[in-house]
Amino acid sequence: MKEKLKIVFVQAAGSLSETGGFRIVAGYADHLQRRGHEVTLIAPEGGAPKPRTLKGKIKNLFRSKQKPKSVASPPFLENRNVEIKIINGVRELAPADLPDADVLIATWWETGEWISSATNRFKKFHLIQDHEIFPYLPIERVKAVYNLPYYKIVVSDWLREEMVNYDNIREPFFVENVIDYEKFNNSTRKKSDHPVVGFLYSVAQRKNSPLAIETCRKLKKIYPDLRVIAFGSHAPRPEHKMPNWIEFTLKPTGKDIAKIYGSxxxxxxxxxxxxxxxxxxxxxxxxxxxxxxxxxxxxQLVSEKNGAIISHDVDSAVKATQKILELTEEDWSRLSENCVETARRRDWETATDEFEAALLSIVNGKQAEFIKN
Incomplete structure (x- = not known):
């Protein structure tokens, strides 16, 4: 019988929303809880972080009067067995805020800072879903967190290669992401009578939404009846010059997102x-x-069997999209079937097996297996 653990996922302020990163955290929390582990999601109340002054650090270190309050799960977590605790009026968690646990899991660079001063009774992990070296963040602090002696869990080969640069001792655990594919329309589909292209719009520079917009603009000249659907968590910025013929949905529900993909x-x-x-x-x-x-x-995911990998330029994107749009119904359907097969190749049970094994291996003192030669 497997050992049952007390596991705490530490979230950033205002992060309990239906974003991709938190959906992954919530999925693991739910499935680990169902396996008999005691799992808690803990986060400070939303708001801008306070400056990291010496006075603030001292105040944070000795704060113990405010106790976490349990809150109702966000709507998309209603059917998940997840306990969420919010620290009242706190922008940065302190060791006194953390419940007793076997395992602490940071889910963002800032939460990695928060748990750094927690006692060694915890086994500390860092679930890394992105390389957070962004120009709008304090990059040196982010790098310092990556250099902390946490057990890292990464979600892609690229991240595994990046994290090797920060830890000369341990190999990161690799647990590839997974989705609730049953929530999407994965039944047999037909190619649309008129071409339809979609994309996720983001104001983040690294998402390069202007490339998607310009690609659609050129495709519209080739296919006057082209329909373009987009969604995002922010309204399009004027400087991105999104044409008014692009159908944009702001903050769609999960069901709406599935419908957009499936269209x-x-x-x-x-x-x-x-x-x-x-x-x-x-x-x-x-x-x-x-x-x-x-x-x-x-x-890792995309090939000529289910789409195309392109270079970072409009002509490459237009050419690849055109090729797929002009496939016969039979050839397009074959691509579509391969897409569903790719999405289904991993499930939550398999991913949770790998995630759980990583936690148990460290709690049970098998660190040596992950030491670099």
Whole structure:
């Protein structure tokens, strides 16, 4: 019988939303709880972080009066067996805020800082879903967190290669991401009568939404009846000059997102940098071929059997998308079927087996297995 653990996932302020990264955390929390482990998600209340002054650090270190409050799960967690605790009025967690546990798991560079001063009674992990060396973040602090002696769990080959640069002692655990593919329309699909292309819009520079927009603009000249569907968590910025014929949905529900994916003949993934790229799997689960730049897990997931890998330029994106749009119904359907097969090749039980094995191996003192030669 497997050992049952007390596991705490530490979330950043305001992160309990239906974003790809938190969906992964919530999925593991749910499945580990179902296996008999005692799992808690803990986070500070939302708001801008306070400055990291010496006075603030001291205050944070000795704060113990405010106890975490349990809150109702967000709507998309209603059917998951997850306990969420919010620290009242706190922007940065302190050791006194952390419940007793066997395992602490940081889920963002900042949460890695928060748990650094926690006692050694915890086994400390860092679930890394992106290489968070972004220009708008304090890069040296992020690098310092990556250099902390945590057991790292990464979600893509690219991230595994990046994290090797920060830890000369331990190999990171590799647990590839997974989605709830049953929530997407993965039944047999037909190619649309008129071409339909979709993409996820983001204001983040590294997502390179302008490449997707310009690709669609050129495709519209080739296919006047082209329909373009996009969604995102922020309204399009004026400088991105999104045409008004692009059907944009702001903050769609999970059901709406599945419908959007399932309405498209091709999905564009145009990121310059990505930790994984869940939209690739989500589109494929809906039977939609993906034209993707080689960012994140795209090289692991996308091939000529289910889409195309392109370079980071408009002409390459247009050419690859055109090729798929002009396939016969039979050939397009074959691509679509391969997409669903790719999305289904991993499931939550398999991913949780790997995640759980990583935690248990360290708790049970098998660290030596992961020491580099």
């Amino acid at each position: 498209c003949d091709v999905w564009l993934f145009t990121s310059d940098s990505e930790g994984y790229g869940l939209p690739i799997l989500e589109a494929m689960a809906s039977g939609t071929p993906v034209v993707a730049t080689p960012a994140g897990a795209a090289p």
